[in-house]
Amino acid sequence: MAVDGDTDRTLSVDSRGRLWGLHATLFEAGLFGATLFGIVSLCILFGYIAFDAFQPLTASIRWYLLIAGTLILPTAAGTLYARRQPAVRAANAKAFGVVGGALVAALCTYIVVDALSPYDVALVLLFGGYLPAVFTLLVRRTNRTTQLGPTAILSVGGGLAIAHGGYDLLRPIVGTAAQWIAYFAIVTLPVAFGLWIVGRRRWTRQTARRAVLAVIVSVLLLVVLALGLGIDPSFWVVLLSVGAIPVAVVIGEIVVLDPAGRLGAAGPFVLIGCLSVFLAVERQLGLEGPDGYLTTTLLLESWHGLDASSAGVYPQIVGSIVIVGVMGVLAFPVGIGAALYLEEYAQRSGWRGRVATLLEVNISNLAGVPSVVYGLLGLALFRNALGFPTGIVLSAAGTLGLLILPIVVVSAQEALRSVPDSLREAAVGMGASRWQTLRTVVLPEALPGMLTGTILALARAIGETAPLVIIAVATTKYSPPDGILSSATVLPLQIFAARSNVDPAFRHGIVPAAAVVLLVLLLLMNTTAIVVRNRFDRRSQQ
Amino acid sequence: MSNQESTQTVHETAETSERPESIQTPRAPAIEAHDLSVTYGSETALESVDIQIPDRQITAIIGPSGCGKSTFLRCINRMNDRIDAAAVSGALSFKGRNIYDEHVDPVALRRRIGMVFQHPNPFPKSIYDNVAYGLRIQGITSEIDARVKLALERAALYEEVSDSLEKSALDLSGGQQQRLCIARAIAVDPDVLLMDEPASALDPIATAKIEDLIAELSEEYTVVIVTHNMQQAARISDRTAVFLTGGELVEYDDTETIFENPEHDRVEDYITGKFG
Numbered sequence: 001m002a003v004d005g006d007t008d009r010t011l012s013v014d015s016r017g018r019l020w021g022l023h024a025t026l027f028e029a030g031l032f033g034a035t036l037f038g039i040v041s042l043c044i045l046f047g048y049i050a051f052d053a054f055q056p057l058t059a060s061i062r063w064y065l066l067i068a069g070t071l072i073l074p075t076a077a078g079t080l081y082a083r084r085q086p087a088v089r090a091a092n093a094k095a096f097g098v099v100g101g102a103l104v105a106a107l108c109t110y111i112v113v114d115a116l117s118p119y120d121v122a123l124v125l126l127f128g129g130y131l132p133a134v135f136t137l138l139v140r141r142t143n144r145t146t147q148l149g150p151t152a153i154l155s156v157g158g159g160l161a162i163a164h165g166g167y168d169l170l171r172p173i174v175g176t177a178a179q180w181i182a183y184f185a186i187v188t189l190p191v192a193f194g195l196w197i198v199g200r201r202r203w204t205r206q207t208a209r210r211a212v213l214a215v216i217v218s219v220l221l222l223v224v225l226a227l228g229l230g231i232d233p234s235f236w237v238v239l240l241s242v243g244a245i246p247v248a249v250v251i252g253e254i255v256v257l258d259p260a261g262r263l264g265a266a267g268p269f270v271l272i273g274c275l276s277v278f279l280a281v282e283r284q285l286g287l288e289g290p291d292g293y294l295t296t297t298l299l300l301e302s303w304h305g306l307d308a309s310s311a312g313v314y315p316q317i318v319g320s321i322v323i324v325g326v327m328g329v330l331a332f333p334v335g336i337g338a339a340l341y342l343e344e345y346a347q348r349s350g351w352r353g354r355v356a357t358l359l360e361v362n363i364s365n366l367a368g369v370p371s372v373v374y375g376l377l378g379l380a381l382f383r384n385a386l387g388f389p390t391g392i393v394l395s396a397a398g399t400l401g402l403l404i405l406p407i408v409v410v411s412a413q414e415a416l417r418s419v420p421d422s423l424r425e426a427a428v429g430m431g432a433s434r435w436q437t438l439r440t441v442v443l444p445e446a447l448p449g450m451l452t453g454t455i456l457a458l459a460r461a462i463g464e465t466a467p468l469v470i471i472a473v474a475t476t477k478y479s480p481p482d483g484i485l486s487s488a489t490v491l492p493l494q495i496f497a498a499r500s501n502v503d504p505a506f507r508h509g510i511v512p513a514a515a516v517v518l519l520v521l522l523l524l525m526n527t528t529a530i531v532v533r534n535r536f537d538r539r540s541q542q
Numbered sequence: 543m544s545n546q547e548s549t550q551t552v553h554e555t556a557e558t559s560e561r562p563e564s565i566q567t568p569r570a571p572a573i574e575a576h577d578l579s580v581t582y583g584s585e586t587a588l589e590s591v592d593i594q595i596p597d598r599q600i601t602a603i604i605g606p607s608g609c610g611k612s613t614f615l616r617c618i619n620r621m622n623d624r625i626d627a628a629a630v631s632g633a634l635s636f637k638g639r640n641i642y643d644e645h646v647d648p649v650a651l652r653r654r655i656g657m658v659f660q661h662p663n664p665f666p667k668s669i670y671d672n673v674a675y676g677l678r679i680q681g682i683t684s685e686i687d688a689r690v691k692l693a694l695e696r697a698a699l700y701e702e703v704s705d706s707l708e709k710s711a712l713d714l715s716g717g718q719q720q721r722l723c724i725a726r727a728i729a730v731d732p733d734v735l736l737m738d739e740p741a742s743a744l745d746p747i748a749t750a751k752i753e754d755l756i757a758e759l760s761e762e763y764t765v766v767i768v769t770h771n772m773q774q775a776a777r778i779s780d781r782t783a784v785f786l787t788g789g790e791l792v793e794y795d796d797t798e799t800i801f802e803n804p805e806h807d808r809v810e811d812y813i814t815g816k817f818g
Contacts, residue, residue, distance in 0.1 A: 349627050431649055440675070444666075
């Protein structure tokens with residue numbers, strides 16, 4: 001720069017200032033470079049994996065032209081149009097969110113329930129959910145002074161005990177029903193109930209009742225239709241209840257209440273239409289897509305150790321989802337409980353204050369303990385002390401649950417700390433007891449943060465390999481787990497095992513393809529976390 | 543006024559509010575402190591305070607920063623219990639009952655002694671839910687609509703928000719939020735209202751509205767208000783207590799006496815702005 005040419009004026013303020021300016025620019029560029037470094041290297045890595053998984057060079061130019069013409073151009077045009085109008089954009093985002101979320105929720109529900117046996121799930125739900133709810137409401141109706149909380153807890157416990165004790169007797173009885181009835185009980189009734197609760201608050205009581213009726217009638221009609229066509233209605237019951245009904249409610253609300261953004265709601269359906277056109281034209285013209293490894297076979301079939309083209313990771317996907325779910329059920333209440341104690345109940349002074357501080361410091365430190373060490377802990381606890389069989393879902397979920405527990409506690413503490421103390425004072429000053437303050441003010445404010453933290457912690461655990469190797473979870477499985485006491489494996493372990501297969505098609509095809517599946521699962525969980533946080537944030541600011 | 547009619551329908555104490563002239567007659571003190579001291583660890587916040595706060599009048603507490611006025615206010619509804627390090631000694635009685643007695647439930651006490659804070663702190667809920675909060679946590683289920691409306695009317699907020707009761711309280715302006723907090727506090731019909739510098743975060747117009755409101759509320763409630771603003775104390779209060787540094791109650795008398803003819807030179811110096 002000009003600094004060199006201005007040597008005769010080096011002592012003037014000007015050139016020194018310029019030198020400092022250069023200095024600052026270089027420093028900023030350095031910082032920007034450091035930021036880029038991580039992103040760029042990750043992009044190269046992901047590109048490399050995706051390249052191996054999809055084999056994009058094997059597809060013809062015409063296939064790419066078709067995909068550009070039918071999918072990318074309409075989507076890009078739609079996005080550009082939506083970006084110009086905030087109302088359309090918001091409705092568009094909402095519509096895509098609900099369609100994507102409902103589809104994922106429906107698929108996950110079906111996969112998990114199908115693996116665990118719908119009859120078992122229905123039995124647990126019947127005795128642990130529906131009957132206790134009915135019982136509690138009946139008790140409450142006959143005696144108004146009954147405390148709802150303890151009654152509900154006791155009746156749920158009692159119901160589950162009955163289901164457990166009478167399992168051998170009850171299971172065959174439940175098993176005589178058609179499978180779709182079990183699915184109806186598992187998904188349709190809760191969705192209808194949820195709709196009733198939401199509808200009562202958002203619309204009138206009558207509309208809510210009609211909506212519930214419409215849901216039940218439409219599901220039953222679908223069942224009749226499917227039985228008439230000779231198809232098993234189970235999957236369609238789940239897809240309609242969990243997938244289509246929330247979509248219908250949200251899209252319906254946009255169409256009715258938001259005339260300015262109405263057009264945006266069409267976004268996901270246009271995309272689905274484009275996709276169908278693309279698939280139809282592709283088949284009609286006989287165009288060859290890329291001959292990659294990320295195929296429906298990989299997603300839906302069972303593992304095959306010898307032939308890469310027929311190997312699938314369905315059992316591993318189910319295993320990952322089930323283990324993450326059980327882990328969440330185990331870690332969330334314990335973690336939230338610990339955080340509540342430390343933030344809301346623990347004394348800050350005296351010897352009890354010192355104990356609380358000690359606990360807090362230790363929990364923070366546990367977050368950094370290597371996962372292999374947690375594996376050893378899990379081995380000692382579940383295999384040796386409790387005598388669980390090797391490699392079952394419960395011990396894997398328990399071990400990983402211990403691993404993420406400190407993260408859940410710390411993030412829940414953060415969430416609680418972010419609730420302004422003035423709100424607690426307001427509640428306490430109104431004569432709310434400690435529990436009432438928690439339930440009515442602190443928890444509603446902190447819950448989104450707690451959920452976000454927990455989901456992110458679960459997302460971290462979904463990729464854990466080392467602790468599962470230590471507790472001797474099988475690296476290869478040919479069927480999905482059928483209960484929390486059955487053995488299972490997870491995607492990262494299968495990737496780890498496939499990496500040492502002699503066939504290069506496994507090492508360079510199946511491994512990256514399974515890695516992409518794992519990354520997509522991870523991405524879905526992170527998206528959920530972000531959506532939960534944003535959605536609740538917006539609600540509390542309304 | 544329609545206020546008073548609806549007051550009668552809901553509140554048992556309504557008949558007393560019909561005779562505002564009776565305020566002037568002396569009554570038994572609502573709150574009485576004897577030798578009340580508060581320490582935070584080794585720090586003394588209140589030093590042996592003796593005071594009798596009369597029923598259904600406005601008592602202002604003034605004094606420089608850190609003189610213990612907020613501490614005293616927070617003793618009355620035992621909000622200091624939330625601070626582990628705070629230690630209270632001496633006697634503080636509400637309607638003749640020592641509130642630091644071990645048999646007194648602070649939760650029940652706070653339901654009779656409402657509080658309004660320095661910064662408006664509505665809950666992030668709807669306006670309606672904010673006002674109904676106290677009723678709901680006390681398990682009151684009858685006539686919630688009427689009580690909410692009445693409280694909003696008495697807090698002079700109903701006309702401004704009657705169309706938007708379901709909107710979030712956080713959308714209100716600062717002055718409206720503070721009146722909402724007052725409505726929330728009076729919805730449960732407490733005996734005493736404690737106000738900790740309720741107008742210090744507000745602009746002059748909002749402050750004037752709050753002051754008018756406090757004057758009206760004193761017909762039914764015992765109001766204890768902490769303020770930094772001496773003109774405010776002079777304008778609205780019946781009696782004034784002056785705390786000076788060290789948590790000491792230096793002088794307590796009728797507001798007129800305090801502002802026109804204080805007994806202590808230190809109080810006169812403080813009021814005329816020589817320090818503080």
